[in-house]
Amino acid sequence: MLVVQKYGGSSVADPERIHRVAGRIAAVQEEGHDIVVVVSAMGDTTDELISLVNKITDTPSDREMDMLLSTGEQVSIALLAMAIKERGSPVISLTGSQAGIITDDVHTKARILNIDTRRLGEELAQGNIVVVAGFQGIEKVGNDTTTLGRGGSDTTAVALAVALQADLCEIYTDVDGVYTTDPRIVPEARKLNAISYEEMLELANLGAGVLHPRAVEMAMNYKMPLHVRSSFNTNSGTLVKEVENMEKALYVTGVVCDHDVAKIGLFNVIDKPGIAFRIFKALAEEKINVDMIIQSAMRDGRNDISFTCSQGDLKKALAVVDGLQAVIGADGYTHSDGVAKVSIVGAGMISNPGVAAQMFESLYGEGINLEMISTSEIRISCVIRDKDAENAVKALHKEFNLA
Amino acid sequence: MLVVQKYGGSSVADPERIHRVAGRIAAVQEEGHDIVVVVSAMGDTTDELISLVNKITDTPSDREMDMLLSTGEQVSIALLAMAIKERGSPVISLTGSQAGIITDDVHTKARILNIDTRRLGEELAQGNIVVVAGFQGIEKVGNDTTTLGRGGSDTTAVALAVALQADLCEIYTDVDGVYTTDPRIVPEARKLNAISYEEMLELANLGAGVLHPRAVEMAMNYKMPLHVRSSFNTNSGTLVKEVENMEKALYVTGVVCDHDVAKIGLFNVIDKPGIAFRIFKALAEEKINVDMIIQSAMRDGRNDISFTCSQGDLKKALAVVDGLQAVIGADGYTHSDGVAKVSIVGAGMISNPGVAAQMFESLYGEGINLEMISTSEIRISCVIRDKDAENAVKALHKEFNLA
Numbered sequence: 001m002l003v004v005q006k007y008g009g010s011s012v013a014d015p016e017r018i019h020r021v022a023g024r025i026a027a028v029q030e031e032g033h034d035i036v037v038v039v040s041a042m043g044d045t046t047d048e049l050i051s052l053v054n055k056i057t058d059t060p061s062d063r064e065m066d067m068l069l070s071t072g073e074q075v076s077i078a079l080l081a082m083a084i085k086e087r088g089s090p091v092i093s094l095t096g097s098q099a100g101i102i103t104d105d106v107h108t109k110a111r112i113l114n115i116d117t118r119r120l121g122e123e124l125a126q127g128n129i130v131v132v133a134g135f136q137g138i139e140k141v142g143n144d145t146t147t148l149g150r151g152g153s154d155t156t157a158v159a160l161a162v163a164l165q166a167d168l169c170e171i172y173t174d175v176d177g178v179y180t181t182d183p184r185i186v187p188e189a190r191k192l193n194a195i196s197y198e199e200m201l202e203l204a205n206l207g208a209g210v211l212h213p214r215a216v217e218m219a220m221n222y223k224m225p226l227h228v229r230s231s232f233n234t235n236s237g238t239l240v241k242e243v244e245n246m247e248k249a250l251y252v253t254g255v256v257c258d259h260d261v262a263k264i265g266l267f268n269v270i271d272k273p274g275i276a277f278r279i280f281k282a283l284a285e286e287k288i289n290v291d292m293i294i295q296s297a298m299r300d301g302r303n304d305i306s307f308t309c310s311q312g313d314l315k316k317a318l319a320v321v322d323g324l325q326a327v328i329g330a331d332g333y334t335h336s337d338g339v340a341k342v343s344i345v346g347a348g349m350i351s352n353p354g355v356a357a358q359m360f361e362s363l364y365g366e367g368i369n370l371e372m373i374s375t376s377e378i379r380i381s382c383v384i385r386d387k388d389a390e391n392a393v394k395a396l397h398k399e400f401n402l403a
Numbered sequence: 404m405l406v407v408q409k410y411g412g413s414s415v416a417d418p419e420r421i422h423r424v425a426g427r428i429a430a431v432q433e434e435g436h437d438i439v440v441v442v443s444a445m446g447d448t449t450d451e452l453i454s455l456v457n458k459i460t461d462t463p464s465d466r467e468m469d470m471l472l473s474t475g476e477q478v479s480i481a482l483l484a485m486a487i488k489e490r491g492s493p494v495i496s497l498t499g500s501q502a503g504i505i506t507d508d509v510h511t512k513a514r515i516l517n518i519d520t521r522r523l524g525e526e527l528a529q530g531n532i533v534v535v536a537g538f539q540g541i542e543k544v545g546n547d548t549t550t551l552g553r554g555g556s557d558t559t560a561v562a563l564a565v566a567l568q569a570d571l572c573e574i575y576t577d578v579d580g581v582y583t584t585d586p587r588i589v590p591e592a593r594k595l596n597a598i599s600y601e602e603m604l605e606l607a608n609l610g611a612g613v614l615h616p617r618a619v620e621m622a623m624n625y626k627m628p629l630h631v632r633s634s635f636n637t638n639s640g641t642l643v644k645e646v647e648n649m650e651k652a653l654y655v656t657g658v659v660c661d662h663d664v665a666k667i668g669l670f671n672v673i674d675k676p677g678i679a680f681r682i683f684k685a686l687a688e689e690k691i692n693v694d695m696i697i698q699s700a701m702r703d704g705r706n707d708i709s710f711t712c713s714q715g716d717l718k719k720a721l722a723v724v725d726g727l728q729a730v731i732g733a734d735g736y737t738h739s740d741g742v743a744k745v746s747i748v749g750a751g752m753i754s755n756p757g758v759a760a761q762m763f764e765s766l767y768g769e770g771i772n773l774e775m776i777s778t779s780e781i782r783i784s785c786v787i788r789d790k791d792a793e794n795a796v797k798a799l800h801k802e803f804n805l806a
Contacts, residue, residue: 015458049478055418056482057489064488067496068481071474075452078471079459085467086460093470098546119546143501143522 002124002166003028006038006134006157010174011231012076013043015083021172021231022083025129029089034124036164038134038157039080041072062107066136066147070096073133073153081131091129094119096136097145101156103137109149110137112156115163132160151212158215162222169219170227173210177228177237178203180402181255185393188403192253193236196243199253200226202345202379206256216240243347251348251355252400257393258341261291262314263371263383264321268302268331275328276305282320288313292341292374292383306372308383311337339371340389343381344396356380362399366391405527405569406431409441409537409560413577414634415479416446418486424575424634425486428532432492437527439567441537441560442483444475465510469539469550473499476536476556484534494532497522499539500548504559506540512552513540515559518566527567535563554615561618565625572627575634576613580641581606583805584658588796591806595656596639599646602656603629605748605782609659619643646750654751654758655803660796664694665717665740666774666786667724668709673732679708681731685723691716695744695777695786709775711786714740742774743792746784747799759783765802769794 005025012018028035049068053060060068077093084091100116123130134153137146148155154171161169176191178200183189195203197220204213210228219226219240229237269275276295283290291308309317314337321333342363349355359380363370368391372383384392397403408428415421431438452471456463463471480496487494503519526533537556540549551558557574564572579594581603586592598606600623607616613631622629622643632640672678679698686693695711712720717740724736745766752758762783766773771794775786787795800806 015455018459052418052478052482053485056421057485059489060485061488064481064484064496067484067498068478071477074474074477075455075471078467079455081467081470082456082460082463085464086462093467095470 001168002034002036002164003168003170004036004038004157004161004164004166005170005172006153007040007172007231008153008174009040009043009045011172012039012080015079018079018083022080022087024231026084026087026089029129036120036124036130036132036160036166037080038132038153038160039073039076040134040153041069042076042079045072045075063144066107066145069147070133070136070145073135077131077133084129084131089129090127091131092123093131093133094123095133095145096156097138099130099132099160101137101159103139103146103148105139105141105144105146107144107146110139110146112137112148112159115159117163120160120164132156151214154212154215155218158218158224158226161224162218166224168227169224170229171211171215172229172231174230174232175210176230176233176235178210178240178254180253181393181397182257185257185390186255186397186403189397190403192238194239194241194243195253196347197240198378199345199347200240202343202376203254203256206258206341206343206345206379206381211240251352252344252346252402254345255393255396255400255402256343256345257389258343259386259389260310260312261308261339261341261383262311262317262335262337263306263308263339264314264317264333264335265304265306266321266328266330266333267304268329269305270329271301271303278328279305279321279324280307282324283309283317286316286320288317288320292372292381294372294374308339308341308372338386339383340386341381341383342389342392342396343379344400345379346400347378349378349380358399359396362395363392366395368392404571405437405439405567406571406573407439407441407560407564407567407569408573408575409556410443410575410634411556411577412443412446412448414575415442415483418482421482421486425483425490427634429487429490429492432532439523439527439533439535439563439569440483441535441556441563442476442479443537443556444472445479445482448475448478466547469510469548472550473536473539473548476538480534480536487532487534492532493530494534495526496534496536497526498536498548499559500541502533502535502563504540504562506542506549506551508542508544508547508549510547510549513542513549515540515551515562518562520566523563523567535559554617557615557618558621561621561627561629564627565621569627571630572622573630573632574614574618575632577633577635578613579633579636579638580631581613581643581657583656584796584800585660588660588793589658589800589806592800593806595641597642597644597646598656599750600643601781602748602750603643605746605779606657606659609661609744609746609748609782609784614643654755655747655749655805657748658796658799658803658805659746659748660792661744661746662789662792663713663715664711664742664744664786665714665720665738666709666711666742667717667720667736667738668707669724669731669733669736670707671705671732671734672708674704674706678731682708682724682727683710685727686712686720689719689723691720691723695775695784697775697777711742711744711775741789742786743789744784744786745792745795745799746782747803748782750781752781752783761802762799765798766795769798771795
């Protein structure tokens with residue numbers, strides 16, 4: 001069997017943890033499996049490097065950021081390889097470039113174009129455990145190191161698993177797997193033994209943290225099974241895989257809450273074609289990631305338009321809206337950063353039309369007001385007051401019998 | 404004009420110093436010159452990485468050490484490039500591999516085989532200041548990063564200067580240049596404005612610190628002028644170059660003292676062919692660097708043999724000697740680590756045969772006993788008691804009018 005394992009920064013934060021991870025890896029090889037390991041930078045390394053940059057310039061070039069940040073993973077792979085060799089197992093570390101991870105040239109958020117697996121194949125054939133630097137690759141035009149941006153190491157692991165036709169891709173993290181909701185809020189939260197790619201993608205997009213949506217999407221496209229589990233114990237985690245009979249799935253799988261939400265509302269915008277386009281194009285040009293968009297019922301040829309973005313983007317978004325106010329003929333605008341987005345996710349929703357009503361009723365029963373609603377095939381999200389978020393999560397977890 | 408500059412770790416130890424160095428570099432370009440800059444790892448970075456290794460294994464593989472340690476210079480070049488760009492100057496950083504520095508595959512002490520200057524040439528042609536990681540290269544068989552070992556960054560700078568046919572190679576350090584002796588011991592010590600390659604090589608071999616012998620040797624072979632100067636001021640430093648009329652040079656240029664000396668003496672060794680060979684081959688096999696070797700006058704078919712090595716190698720050397728004692732027929736052996744080596748260097752010695760006598764007389768006048776003596780064409784070294792070293796340096800500096 002060929003296994004790809006990925007360990008996050010907290011799993012290799014110090015020499016002791018590196019030794020523990022090394023032991024786990026060596027054991028897999030001793031069981032007779034081939035193994036490729038992807039690691040992130042140790043603990044806070046990346047933050048420390050960025051704080052150095054902040055003392056030097058406010059406008060670092062993306063290429064030089066990649067030159068700098070890619071060292072973090074290079075340190076991890078060398079130290080982990082040393083720890084594995086210390087146990088007597090044959091091992092080699094490879095940078096993204098050496099592992100054949102070819103990307104486009106969009107520095108700091110490069111996309112993987114393809115993987116040249118020759119070197120990986122040779123090292124595996126020689127019986128080596130191969131430790132690969134996550135988060136990085138090389139662009140072949142300039143022959144420069146690139147980094148993959150957020151979720152980069154998860155993406156590296158899945159991409160390698162796909163390219164090498166691995167049997168399994170294990171994502172090690174500091175929690176036991178994917179939960180029905182955050183166990184810090186709802187102690188009865190239950191670890192899911194399995195979840196479909198689609199559900200995992202929704203949960204990941206909603207900020208469930210354990211796995212980056214980019215990696216889930218790639219795994220889904222190539223049907224690569226993922227096993228999300230803890231590096232601190234040997235418990236079985238959550239298997240993310242293709243679910244044959246989606247109808248048989250639980251109709252709600254999990255509850256997620258995202259506190260990093262800000263809401264902006266525009267009043268009495270002229271209702272004519274091109275207005276919404278103008279607003280959201282201007283926001284996109286400022287690289288503001290707009291999440292939910294609600295256009296309310298028209299009255300007298302006028303609309304209210306509301307949208308959400310991250311709290312970090314609120315200031316920039318308000319500046320854009322302020323500049324547009326006259327052009328789009330809005331009476332005014334308002335904003336709030338005291339909101340949260342609570343979502344339920346479940347593949348079974350497609351065939352259970354009553355779920356939305358059940359969710360709204362449950363929140364109504366808690367006296368919680370819904371400020372915005374948006375839905376996908378397998379997800380329903382409500383924007384509510386941030387102070388109500390914890391109650392909402394508890395109520396929904398109970399309502400859908402997730403404990 | 405094309406200038407290669409090299410900055411050591413102390414010159415780029417923190418963001419403030421990096422900014423200062425960036426200013427100096429940008430100024431050179433503004434004067435209309437092309438410039439390639441070689442940097443070492445920031446301050447104590449390398450030591451910090453090694454202390455991490457020590458917590459993981461006592462026997463790291465050399466390849467993984469190179470994977471690890473090469474990150475130090477990669478951090479420096481990225482940050483320095485950012486600081487230069489912050490001043491509005493066009494700049495790019497290159498790793499050893501990107502700069503085309505091809506080495507053999509002897510990890511942790513690789514030798515440069517050749518430099519493929521294509522990328523360097525392209526970047527210079529585009530008007531970029533090029534910042535290159537010192538101390539590192541790539542071996543083309545395994546496509547793996549190598550490091551050059553001690554003096555690596557000096558060697559990188561000289562090799563790039565030679566390969567690019569630079570007009571000048573400036574070595575920036577934390578002192579003003581090469582001195583007649585250590586100014587901390589002799590306050591009257593004088594900075595030399597110029598020195599020949601041969602003299603610099605002797606001084607560097609004797610531990611004068613500012614420049615590594617390896618780099619001096621390469622500069623000498625290719626007649627590349629070196630300018631050793633301080634990164635903390637704009638004073639002119641010491642020019643290391645070919646001296647046409649060596650006879651005209653000062654007959655003594657400098658006084659150097661090395662405290663890292665241990666002495667081992669073997670008594671009454673059988674005087675027959677192959678005995679000395681046996682001793683020093685055994686020491687070489689243990690990678691002990693033997694410096695001076697003295698074989699005293701024969702009496703009754705027996706010799707006394709003494710040699711010096713670094714204090715760090717003393718224990719290993721004693722073990723070797725102990726194992727050989729019976730084979731070589733020695734009566735016994737002794738050792739001392741309370742010794743120092745004081746040397747005078749000067750190209751003029753060749754044509755001034757009285758220099759040795761003058762040196763011995765001066766030391767005799769101070770009541771200093773000479774335990775061992777060795778000479779080259781342009782150097783005389785004496786091993787003396789360590790406690791006498793400071794007096795010896797002062798006396799010789801005065802004797803040869805170096806102030």
